[in-house]
Amino acid sequence: MGVKFLAMNSRGGQVEGGDPDGESLPALLRSWRRRTNPRGIPGLATSGRRGEGLTQRDVARLTGVSERWYGALERGIAAEYSADFLDRLSSALRLSPAERRALYLKAIGRLPALGPLPESGSTEEVDEGLLQQFLDNQVPAPAFATDLAWNVIGHNRPLLEWFPWATCRANQMRWTFLEPEAREQLVNWEQDWARPLLGQLRYERAHHPKNKALLKLERDILAGSSAARKMWDRREVVAHSHGALCRLRLPCHQGREVAVRIVALRPMRSDLLRVIVLMEDRREAGGA
Numbered sequence: 001m002g003v004k005f006l007a008m009n010s011r012g013g014q015v016e017g018g019d020p021d022g023e024s025l026p027a028l029l030r031s032w033r034r035r036t037n038p039r040g041i042p043g044l045a046t047s048g049r050r051g052e053g054l055t056q057r058d059v060a061r062l063t064g065v066s067e068r069w070y071g072a073l074e075r076g077i078a079a080e081y082s083a084d085f086l087d088r089l090s091s092a093l094r095l096s097p098a099e100r101r102a103l104y105l106k107a108i109g110r111l112p113a114l115g116p117l118p119e120s121g122s123t124e125e126v127d128e129g130l131l132q133q134f135l136d137n138q139v140p141a142p143a144f145a146t147d148l149a150w151n152v153i154g155h156n157r158p159l160l161e162w163f164p165w166a167t168c169r170a171n172q173m174r175w176t177f178l179e180p181e182a183r184e185q186l187v188n189w190e191q192d193w194a195r196p197l198l199g200q201l202r203y204e205r206a207h208h209p210k211n212k213a214l215l216k217l218e219r220d221i222l223a224g225s226s227a228a229r230k231m232w233d234r235r236e237v238v239a240h241s242h243g244a245l246c247r248l249r250l251p252c253h254q255g256r257e258v259a260v261r262i263v264a265l266r267p268m269r270s271d272l273l274r275v276i277v278l279m280e281d282r283r284e285a286g287g288a
Contacts, residue, residue: 025106026076032093040252062092081107091167094160143277149213177225187247199238240264
Protein backbone atom coordinates (compact mmCIF):
# COMPACT_ATOMS: atom_id res chain seq x y z
CA MET A 1 0.00 0.00 0.00
CA GLY A 2 1.39 3.39 -0.97
CA VAL A 3 1.57 5.93 1.86
CA LYS A 4 2.16 9.64 1.46
CA PHE A 5 4.27 11.28 4.13
CA LEU A 6 3.96 14.98 4.84
CA ALA A 7 6.97 17.22 4.61
CA MET A 8 7.56 20.78 3.45
CA ASN A 9 9.79 22.22 0.78
CA SER A 10 11.49 25.59 1.04
CA ARG A 11 8.49 27.31 -0.57
CA GLY A 12 6.02 25.93 1.96
CA GLY A 13 4.63 23.26 -0.35
CA GLN A 14 4.13 19.60 0.55
CA VAL A 15 6.58 17.03 -0.77
CA GLU A 16 6.59 13.27 -0.46
CA GLY A 17 9.18 11.25 1.44
CA GLY A 18 11.76 12.72 3.78
CA ASP A 19 11.99 16.31 4.89
CA PRO A 20 15.03 18.06 3.40
CA ASP A 21 14.35 21.27 5.33
CA GLY A 22 14.53 20.00 8.89
CA GLU A 23 12.85 17.43 11.08
CA SER A 24 9.87 15.53 9.77
CA LEU A 25 6.39 15.94 11.19
CA PRO A 26 6.47 12.42 12.75
CA ALA A 27 9.76 13.19 14.51
CA LEU A 28 8.45 16.49 15.85
CA LEU A 29 5.19 15.00 17.09
CA ARG A 30 6.95 12.15 18.87
CA SER A 31 9.32 14.60 20.54
CA TRP A 32 6.54 16.96 21.62
CA ARG A 33 4.41 14.08 22.90
CA ARG A 34 7.23 12.51 24.93
CA ARG A 35 8.23 15.76 26.64
CA THR A 36 4.67 16.50 27.85
CA ASN A 37 4.17 15.54 31.48
CA PRO A 38 0.88 13.64 31.93
CA ARG A 39 0.84 14.53 35.63
CA GLY A 40 0.24 18.15 34.70
CA ILE A 41 -2.99 17.33 32.87
CA PRO A 42 -6.06 17.04 35.12
CA GLY A 43 -8.11 13.86 34.69
CA LEU A 44 -5.41 11.89 32.90
CA ALA A 45 -4.57 8.57 34.56
CA THR A 46 -0.86 8.35 35.42
CA SER A 47 -0.53 5.09 37.37
CA GLY A 48 1.07 2.08 35.73
CA ARG A 49 2.92 4.03 33.06
CA ARG A 50 6.17 2.56 31.84
CA GLY A 51 7.51 5.54 29.93
CA GLU A 52 7.61 9.30 30.15
CA GLY A 53 5.34 11.66 28.28
CA LEU A 54 1.98 11.11 26.65
CA THR A 55 0.95 8.04 24.71
CA GLN A 56 -0.78 8.24 21.34
CA ARG A 57 -3.94 7.15 23.13
CA ASP A 58 -3.57 10.07 25.56
CA VAL A 59 -3.23 12.57 22.73
CA ALA A 60 -6.18 11.09 20.87
CA ARG A 61 -8.35 11.39 23.99
CA LEU A 62 -7.26 14.97 24.68
CA THR A 63 -7.96 16.05 21.11
CA GLY A 64 -11.25 14.20 20.74
CA VAL A 65 -10.24 11.91 17.87
CA SER A 66 -9.63 8.19 17.51
CA GLU A 67 -6.22 6.75 18.29
CA ARG A 68 -6.08 5.56 14.67
CA TRP A 69 -6.68 9.10 13.36
CA TYR A 70 -3.98 10.66 15.53
CA GLY A 71 -1.63 7.78 14.78
CA ALA A 72 -2.02 8.48 11.07
CA LEU A 73 -0.90 12.06 11.59
CA GLU A 74 2.08 10.96 13.67
CA ARG A 75 3.07 8.53 10.90
CA GLY A 76 2.98 11.43 8.44
CA ILE A 77 0.00 10.24 6.43
CA ALA A 78 -1.67 13.01 4.44
CA ALA A 79 -5.30 13.76 5.29
CA GLU A 80 -7.71 16.68 5.66
CA TYR A 81 -6.59 17.81 9.12
CA SER A 82 -8.76 20.71 10.26
CA ALA A 83 -7.52 23.88 11.93
CA ASP A 84 -9.75 23.07 14.91
CA PHE A 85 -8.05 19.68 15.35
CA LEU A 86 -4.56 21.18 14.98
CA ASP A 87 -5.40 23.81 17.61
CA ARG A 88 -6.62 21.12 20.01
CA LEU A 89 -3.42 19.20 19.34
CA SER A 90 -1.35 22.33 20.01
CA SER A 91 -3.10 22.68 23.35
CA ALA A 92 -2.68 19.01 24.31
CA LEU A 93 1.05 19.06 23.52
CA ARG A 94 1.61 22.48 25.14
CA LEU A 95 3.13 23.86 21.94
CA SER A 96 4.63 27.32 21.83
CA PRO A 97 3.30 29.69 19.14
CA ALA A 98 6.36 28.95 17.00
CA GLU A 99 5.81 25.20 17.37
CA ARG A 100 2.14 25.63 16.52
CA ARG A 101 3.11 27.39 13.31
CA ALA A 102 5.52 24.56 12.49
CA LEU A 103 2.76 22.02 13.09
CA TYR A 104 0.47 23.82 10.65
CA LEU A 105 3.17 24.10 8.00
CA LYS A 106 4.15 20.45 8.27
CA ALA A 107 0.61 19.10 8.45
CA ILE A 108 -1.37 21.24 5.99
CA GLY A 109 1.16 23.48 4.27
CA ARG A 110 0.09 26.84 5.65
CA LEU A 111 0.41 29.00 8.72
CA PRO A 112 -2.42 29.26 11.25
CA ALA A 113 -4.59 32.32 10.98
CA LEU A 114 -3.87 34.97 13.56
CA GLY A 115 -6.99 35.55 15.63
CA PRO A 116 -8.42 38.78 14.22
CA LEU A 117 -9.18 41.75 16.37
CA PRO A 118 -12.94 42.39 16.69
CA GLU A 119 -14.44 45.01 14.43
CA SER A 120 -13.91 48.50 15.78
CA GLY A 121 -13.37 50.80 12.83
CA SER A 122 -9.60 50.32 12.97
CA THR A 123 -7.58 48.65 10.23
CA GLU A 124 -4.39 48.34 12.24
CA GLU A 125 -2.88 44.87 12.21
CA VAL A 126 -1.13 43.11 15.04
CA ASP A 127 2.64 42.82 14.56
CA GLU A 128 2.66 39.15 15.51
CA GLY A 129 6.44 38.80 15.55
CA LEU A 130 7.02 41.81 17.80
CA LEU A 131 4.19 40.77 20.12
CA GLN A 132 5.57 37.24 20.44
CA GLN A 133 9.08 38.55 21.12
CA PHE A 134 7.72 40.73 23.91
CA LEU A 135 5.80 37.81 25.46
CA ASP A 136 8.82 35.50 25.24
CA ASN A 137 11.00 38.16 26.89
CA GLN A 138 8.81 37.95 30.00
CA VAL A 139 9.94 34.36 30.74
CA PRO A 140 9.89 32.94 33.40
CA ALA A 141 6.75 34.99 34.11
CA PRO A 142 3.63 33.73 32.29
CA ALA A 143 2.41 36.29 29.77
CA PHE A 144 -0.35 36.44 27.19
CA ALA A 145 -2.16 38.86 24.90
CA THR A 146 -5.86 39.14 24.17
CA ASP A 147 -7.92 41.14 21.75
CA LEU A 148 -10.69 43.48 22.83
CA ALA A 149 -13.09 40.57 23.51
CA TRP A 150 -10.57 38.61 25.59
CA ASN A 151 -9.71 36.09 22.85
CA VAL A 152 -6.15 34.91 23.46
CA ILE A 153 -4.03 35.80 20.43
CA GLY A 154 -0.57 35.12 21.86
CA HIS A 155 1.20 33.57 24.84
CA ASN A 156 4.59 32.34 26.03
CA ARG A 157 5.50 28.84 27.18
CA PRO A 158 5.13 29.44 30.97
CA LEU A 159 1.57 30.60 30.38
CA LEU A 160 0.71 27.27 28.76
CA GLU A 161 2.32 25.40 31.66
CA TRP A 162 0.06 27.28 34.07
CA PHE A 163 -3.08 27.36 31.88
CA PRO A 164 -3.11 24.59 29.24
CA TRP A 165 -6.47 25.86 27.92
CA ALA A 166 -4.97 29.16 26.78
CA THR A 167 -4.27 28.28 23.18
CA CYS A 168 -4.82 30.79 20.44
CA ARG A 169 -8.54 31.50 20.01
CA ALA A 170 -9.29 30.49 23.59
CA ASN A 171 -11.19 33.10 25.57
CA GLN A 172 -10.09 34.22 29.02
CA MET A 173 -13.48 35.56 30.04
CA ARG A 174 -15.43 32.48 28.97
CA TRP A 175 -13.01 30.17 30.76
CA THR A 176 -13.27 32.20 33.97
CA PHE A 177 -17.07 32.14 34.07
CA LEU A 178 -18.12 29.02 32.20
CA GLU A 179 -15.55 26.37 33.14
CA PRO A 180 -15.94 24.78 36.62
CA GLU A 181 -12.18 24.33 37.03
CA ALA A 182 -11.73 28.11 37.04
CA ARG A 183 -13.42 28.43 40.45
CA GLU A 184 -10.96 25.92 41.87
CA GLN A 185 -7.86 27.41 40.30
CA LEU A 186 -8.63 31.12 40.81
CA VAL A 187 -8.45 31.59 44.57
CA ASN A 188 -11.18 33.86 45.97
CA TRP A 189 -12.83 33.56 42.57
CA GLU A 190 -15.67 36.04 42.97
CA GLN A 191 -13.93 38.87 44.78
CA ASP A 192 -10.50 38.85 43.14
CA TRP A 193 -11.21 37.52 39.64
CA ALA A 194 -14.85 37.41 38.56
CA ARG A 195 -16.07 40.82 39.72
CA PRO A 196 -13.03 42.72 38.35
CA LEU A 197 -13.39 40.96 34.99
CA LEU A 198 -17.10 41.72 34.75
CA GLY A 199 -16.31 45.33 35.64
CA GLN A 200 -13.82 45.44 32.78
CA LEU A 201 -16.40 43.95 30.40
CA ARG A 202 -18.87 46.68 31.35
CA TYR A 203 -16.10 49.29 30.86
CA GLU A 204 -15.25 48.02 27.37
CA ARG A 205 -18.94 47.79 26.41
CA ALA A 206 -19.34 51.45 27.37
CA HIS A 207 -16.35 52.45 25.26
CA HIS A 208 -17.24 50.23 22.30
CA PRO A 209 -21.06 50.02 22.38
CA LYS A 210 -21.36 48.83 18.75
CA ASN A 211 -18.77 46.07 19.01
CA LYS A 212 -20.58 42.82 18.20
CA ALA A 213 -17.90 40.58 19.72
CA LEU A 214 -18.21 42.30 23.10
CA LEU A 215 -22.00 42.19 22.95
CA LYS A 216 -21.97 38.46 22.22
CA LEU A 217 -19.44 37.87 25.00
CA GLU A 218 -21.66 39.71 27.50
CA ARG A 219 -24.72 37.72 26.46
CA ASP A 220 -22.87 34.39 26.58
CA ILE A 221 -21.43 35.04 30.04
CA LEU A 222 -24.71 36.19 31.54
CA ALA A 223 -26.66 33.36 29.92
CA GLY A 224 -24.21 30.70 31.06
CA SER A 225 -23.46 31.80 34.62
CA SER A 226 -26.03 32.57 37.31
CA ALA A 227 -23.22 33.90 39.50
CA ALA A 228 -22.25 36.34 36.75
CA ARG A 229 -25.84 37.56 36.48
CA LYS A 230 -25.94 38.35 40.19
CA MET A 231 -22.59 40.16 40.08
CA TRP A 232 -23.64 42.07 36.95
CA ASP A 233 -26.44 43.69 38.91
CA ARG A 234 -23.84 45.42 41.11
CA ARG A 235 -23.14 47.77 38.16
CA GLU A 236 -19.41 47.81 38.90
CA VAL A 237 -17.09 49.39 36.33
CA VAL A 238 -13.37 48.54 36.29
CA ALA A 239 -10.92 50.05 33.80
CA HIS A 240 -8.15 47.46 34.19
CA SER A 241 -6.56 44.93 36.52
CA HIS A 242 -3.06 46.41 36.57
CA GLY A 243 -1.36 46.02 39.95
CA ALA A 244 -3.92 43.64 41.42
CA LEU A 245 -2.58 40.97 43.78
CA CYS A 246 -4.34 37.64 43.28
CA ARG A 247 -3.78 33.99 44.12
CA LEU A 248 -3.81 30.83 42.04
CA ARG A 249 -4.04 27.16 42.91
CA LEU A 250 -2.98 25.33 39.74
CA PRO A 251 -2.31 21.65 38.98
CA CYS A 252 1.22 22.47 37.87
CA HIS A 253 1.96 23.75 41.39
CA GLN A 254 0.74 20.53 43.05
CA GLY A 255 -1.94 22.34 45.04
CA ARG A 256 0.36 25.06 46.39
CA GLU A 257 -1.12 28.55 46.31
CA VAL A 258 0.86 31.07 44.28
CA ALA A 259 0.46 34.82 44.68
CA VAL A 260 0.77 36.87 41.48
CA ARG A 261 0.85 40.57 40.76
CA ILE A 262 -1.00 41.35 37.53
CA VAL A 263 0.77 43.66 35.10
CA ALA A 264 -1.72 44.84 32.46
CA LEU A 265 -0.47 46.77 29.44
CA ARG A 266 -1.85 48.26 26.23
CA PRO A 267 0.07 49.50 23.18
CA MET A 268 0.03 53.26 22.63
CA ARG A 269 -1.16 52.80 19.02
CA SER A 270 -4.34 50.90 19.86
CA ASP A 271 -6.73 50.12 22.71
CA LEU A 272 -7.84 46.90 21.00
CA LEU A 273 -5.04 44.78 22.43
CA ARG A 274 -4.17 44.01 26.04
CA VAL A 275 -1.09 42.25 27.35
CA ILE A 276 -1.08 40.54 30.75
CA VAL A 277 2.01 39.42 32.69
CA LEU A 278 1.60 37.36 35.87
CA MET A 279 4.50 38.23 38.15
CA GLU A 280 4.88 35.78 41.00
CA ASP A 281 5.02 37.61 44.33
CA ARG A 282 7.17 35.39 46.52
CA ARG A 283 6.94 37.76 49.48
CA GLU A 284 3.19 37.37 49.60
CA ALA A 285 3.43 33.63 49.05
CA GLY A 286 5.91 33.32 51.87
CA GLY A 287 3.79 35.36 54.25
CA ALA A 288 0.61 33.46 53.60
